Amino acid sequence: MIPQEIIRRKRDGDELDATDIRSFIAALAAGRLSEGQIGAFAMAVWFKGMSRAEIVALTLAMADSGDRLQWADIDRPIADKHSTGGVGDNVSLMLAPIAAACGLAVPMISGRGLGHTGGTLDKLESIPGYMITPDADLFHRVVKEAGCAIIGQTGTLAPADGRLYAVRDVTATVDSIPLITASILSKKLAAGLETLVLDVKVGNGAFMADRGQAEILAQSLVEVANGAGVKTSALITDMNQPLADSAGNAVEMRNCLDFLVGRKADTRLETVVLAFAAEMLVKSGVAASSDEAERMARQALSSGKAAEVFARMVSMLGGPADLIENPDRYLARAPVAKPVPAARSGWLGACDARGIGVSVIDLGGGRRHPADRIDHRVGFSELLPLGTRVNAGEPIALVHAADDAAAERAVAALAAHYRITEERPELTPVIAGLL
Incomplete structure (x- = not known):
């Protein structure tokens, strides 16, 4: 060759x-x-x-480039979810423990930030001691005993994807449907899944800004995965604004902890998390209908069981056992925090979600080169959702930065990413479709 x-x-x-x-x-x-x-x-x-045959061959070759996990001794359905990447998208952090609390086993193989989007692993590394690459025995034990484990690719799990993934991040080749399909599914096939639910983002903050392209990607993923024997469906979700009210690493981890203890109810984020929980539970045969599945997911949250699962996972993977009770003890804060004032009165009518993701990178919260070190402290919090009425000078977000100069640049950049309108905007539904 x-x-x-x-x-x-x-x-x-x-x-x-x-x-x-x-x-x-x-x-x-x-x-x-x-x-x-x-x-x-x-x-x-x-x-x-690439043709469909080429994509299938690429996916299988990458999945077979390392070990394949086995779960024969676990008597729960083996299920997972994956997102194509967005801004303020920390769904996986809450979804995995919710699904586990409802009876699934969730061996979640996640990635780092890619392009302008945040990475689940980068967020988890905000937690002191958390091991994102445990050995295979520990990974298996955490999934079996806690119900879920969110980790990164080890050197033996789809290793070809790990190297290709890093190069795509810095060569402007992230938004390729064949490469996205093979990257996502090679890890999922290697993880030994029975069921998979995919979150395909569409909008100005997604890799697929066009609805038609998002549907093509979703169809590619669903067909290739089902053809490989994994029961798979895809939800198409809106990424024309950050999904959570935070964008960064430690700030999104705080958002996750707030969600698990009930402080993020009635948000776009909750809508998406519960929709994916319901789809996972129905696809896996644990619930007979979406309504029943959503009730189960809500009960897992309100009872505190999902939070307990998350805490056990973090502890077993080397993190602090009391993270949920004492987040300020462990999640570092940036030394400078500055509000972003609204330029004028009106409605938050639109935003450049991709620009917000790039601004996180500019603060030091993402990578320009594969070897770059991330400042987990920086980012944005208290981001107001589109459709909010604001007065001139009222904060629309809070910048977390390493120094005053970086904070001032980020304040100016974030303000420029929002458009304030005189009339209330018509907002896109957060869940746009199901395949």
Whole structure:
């Protein structure tokens, strides 16, 4: 196998056969390809696309590049959820313990921030001691005893995807349907899932800004996953504004803890979390209907059982046992906090969600290069939702920054990302469709 020949053929629009794809991915996993070759392959796929057969071959090759997990000794349905990435999207952090509290086993393999979007692992690393890459035995034990475990890819689980994922982040090849499909599903197939629910984001803060493209991606994911034997569905959700009222790492972890103890009810975030919990429970056969499943999820929250599951997971993976009770003891705060004043009176009519994600990176809360260190303290909190009436000078968000200069830049940037209108806007439903 000559890597540059495979790259050339894809660059020229040829269809690659499964043998060539498998050979290329095996070389990637073994470290025999340079970052330049990986980036060139990703760019060729971005421009020329892939057939369904090529996507299936790429997904299976990446899933088979390492170990496949087995859950024969767990008598619960094995289920998971994955998001295509958004801003202020911390659904997984609450959804996993809710689903586990309702009777599912959730071995959640998550990723770091990609492009302008936040990463579940980066948020979890805000917690002192939390191990995002435990060994296989500990991962298995946490899933079995706590009900869920949210971790990153280990060196033995879809290792080819781990390297490709990092290169895509810095080569403007994130928003490729074949690469997104293979990246997501290779990890899920390797995790030994029975059921999978996908959150495909659409809007100016998503990788798919166009509804039609989001539906194409959702269809690709659902067809490939079901074809591989995993019962899969997809919800298309709105990403024209941050989903939570926070965007960053530690600030989103605080948001998660607030949610689990009941301080984020009646929000867009709650709507999405409960919808995915219901879909997971119905797909897995634990609930007979969406209404029954939502009642189960709400009970898991109100009873405190979901919070207990989350606390047990964090403790078993090396974090503090009393994180929920004492978040200020463990989640670091940025030294500077400044409000973002509304430029004028009116309605928050629209925002540039992607721009908000980029502003988090500018604060130091994301990466420009794979090896960059993240400042987990920085970001935005108290973001007001679109459709809120504000007066001139009233805070629409709070900036958390490492110093005054960074805070001032972020205040100006965030204010510019919002449009204040004289008339109340018509808002897009947060859940746009189901496939």
